[in-house]
Amino acid sequence: MFARFVTLALAAVSVSAARYPSFGTLQTTNSSGVMNVVINNTYSEINLFDLHVQSDLANLIETLQANDTDIRVVVFSSANPQFFLAHIDINYFLPGYESPLPFFDPGIPNMTFPVALLWNITQLPQATIAVIEGRARGIGNEFLMSCDMRFATTSPSVLLAQLETSFGLNPGAGGAMYLAHEIGRGRTFEYVFASKDIDAVTAEKYGWINRAFDTSAELRDYVEALAARIALFPAGGIVGTKAGINAVSRPPMDVIIQQAQNIIGVLAQTSVTQAFSKKFVAATNNQSLGDLELNYGEELVSLFQ
Amino acid sequence: MFARFVTLALAAVSVSAARYPSFGTLQTTNSSGVMNVVINNTYSEINLFDLHVQSDLANLIETLQANDTDIRVVVFSSANPQFFLAHIDINYFLPGYESPLPFFDPGIPNMTFPVALLWNITQLPQATIAVIEGRARGIGNEFLMSCDMRFATTSPSVLLAQLETSFGLNPGAGGAMYLAHEIGRGRTFEYVFASKDIDAVTAEKYGWINRAFDTSAELRDYVEALAARIALFPAGGIVGTKAGINAVSRPPMDVIIQQAQNIIGVLAQTSVTQAFSKKFVAATNNQSLGDLELNYGEELVSLFQ
């Protein structure tokens, strides 16, 4: 059972070395070469991808980048049963947003901080696995796409989407580009243009996720066994194999910057998107738990009436 | 119901501004940001992709390129129950062919006119959807691949194919390249090398089309709702999202020119292809409705006996 890992846990992230403020939104435990990371944004009812999660993720990534032998596999899951990881904090696009984080990533000067987070995940020296229970929309789904592997339950709480087009935006961290590789052009256009939710069964059928399981226990047992198996192997093979797969199937850095990130930067400033974003923040009571966040795929139509 | 759109229709294409001769093979109607285009080549029994359709499509594309806000979605369907859009007029490859259209596209000097038509469709500022009832082979299927999304009925009249290899040719507008992205290398080689028909159920299974519906009514209701939803959203998101997806999943322009168009240009002049093309034109009574056009995937063998 997956839960056993918690019992064996050791704290992996050295807080004292953190470059960015620490908010405690990521609970990490290590065992036998596998790090389990539970996303638990206590500043948000919906596991918002806000500055708290971003700051903690950046610190975690620095730790993992420096550790290329002890930890071989990183497994991300969520403490919030309704949300694996919601979209970005929409206030990010609105006037008055303040954050302790730099706008551009110090390591990749032309990449914004959140986009660089996801890019860096794609080239960690570890294998990365997302255990999906609950929703992941917008950059939440882009986070999933930046992981190497994705597994989910067939629970109705699993709803994945790129919702940016409904805001007059595009997936700014390259989510649609990763999707095009997994599910093809036609289905990517359909789901992204329509800002539609996909359920886990259809997501498995199309290749959006690796596999869907009927129960949470089956999901977690499968991922635990998979992670434990990969962690048996020498670290070099993981790094070398990832380099090869990335070389042919990852959107190139400059393409993400120019054809995703910089486009969303322009679109976010248009009056139509500014107005819709404000309307969304108001209608969700600043992104609180409620019908609109839970069922955005269906409820979004109400925002256009 | 989809048919309602016809009632609400407004003529969208200003005929007076047309750059190329108008032949009336495309019936367009607009409603609430969605343009419906019905392909109805009255010069052909099989909705041939001949100079009439090409000329009208070129005019339509110019109109749509200039309209990047009112019309958000373009839906293509066919008035011919047996053919969504047949192959190119094979006479195009034979001596004596005459056309009012230029050989190369004025906007893309190294691209032939029909190839440029399909290229231009891939970068329209609108979302494009094909509603497939009837056959689409050769450039007919390449037209489908140039649309963003493809939906069909499971009717036996839906048969899709790249048939060029049987002529000693290759898909000259990049159809096999788009297919490789949707269905993978292995299945693309199989269907294109063998010039085989694919039915809608298998096409959905492989990802050649987005989805297959049991009835025409289900197909049209689904597409109507999808188009109406996308048309709710600000235009900028459609343009921005399309740019990103194209950047990673569309064959690059120079690859289409050099590795598809220019190769077919050479192959079309070989004696074996000239002979087969003449034989095909004769056997189909110049591409008239009949067994060979209806069931080319099965009947082509007779041409080699």
Added chain:
Amino acid sequence: MFARFVTLALAAVSVSAARYPSFGTLQTTNSSGVMNVVINNTYSEINLFDLHVQSDLANLIETLQANDTDIRVVVFSSANPQFFLAHIDINYFLPGYESPLPFFDPGIPNMTFPVALLWNITQLPQATIAVIEGRARGIGNEFLMSCDMRFATTSPSVLLAQLETSFGLNPGAGGAMYLAHEIGRGRTFEYVFASKDIDAVTAEKYGWINRAFDTSAELRDYVEALAARIALFPAGGIVGTKAGINAVSRPPMDVIIQQAQNIIGVLAQTSVTQAFSKKFVAATNNQSLGDLELNYGEELVSLFQ
């Protein structure tokens, strides 16, 4: 029936012209434009991809490269019911390995001999089909990926895998890159990182192979008909179509060299991989038929205890 082809057979490979030593591991027969190649490595119980097979393949490829009209289709199958083609001879990575073959390919100076073999298969002027009965792991599966099309039976003896990560290696001939195109990033990471076997039913579902058949007879009848159909068509279309599909869906040569071949070259020399390779050779009694070779996907765990 497929077997009929043997009766009609003519020896196709001119042994006198062979550039490399001939070992008789490939039995070739030609009929009506189709060459059938049966892999039968009598130097190995498991159809090892050793110097004998490599040498004979190199000679065969030279013959096929020079014959771009008579032979239109090449069908590879195996005489070993348990192994289509096992992995590379692991001694290749160990001290003391001797071979009459050059280390680098004379035609592609920066490519090692076995990697160049597979590269050259991808650009033969013929359509290539693999008829899979039995296992194919490591470079055995990479050989499959270098063929244009792959068909298998659902027999439990069909097990495909990239097993390199378990050795601390990566698929050195680009196998994971081809897989990423066929089955997407997520599933490629899963199967390659975990060095897992995939069965034929799952392989068809994911697109790893074109199709799985319940019986050997169905498999062979299907491929025989497919090959015979393609062989009807003029040779130019096969060459031209292949060039286009390769241009967009084949890993580029320099990417295979730098991001696959050169990485495995470094990893193979690490002490952890040297030790594991020696352990593997000993545990399999130098790659003899036995539990570990038959069921490596399950049995590999024992090597880490």
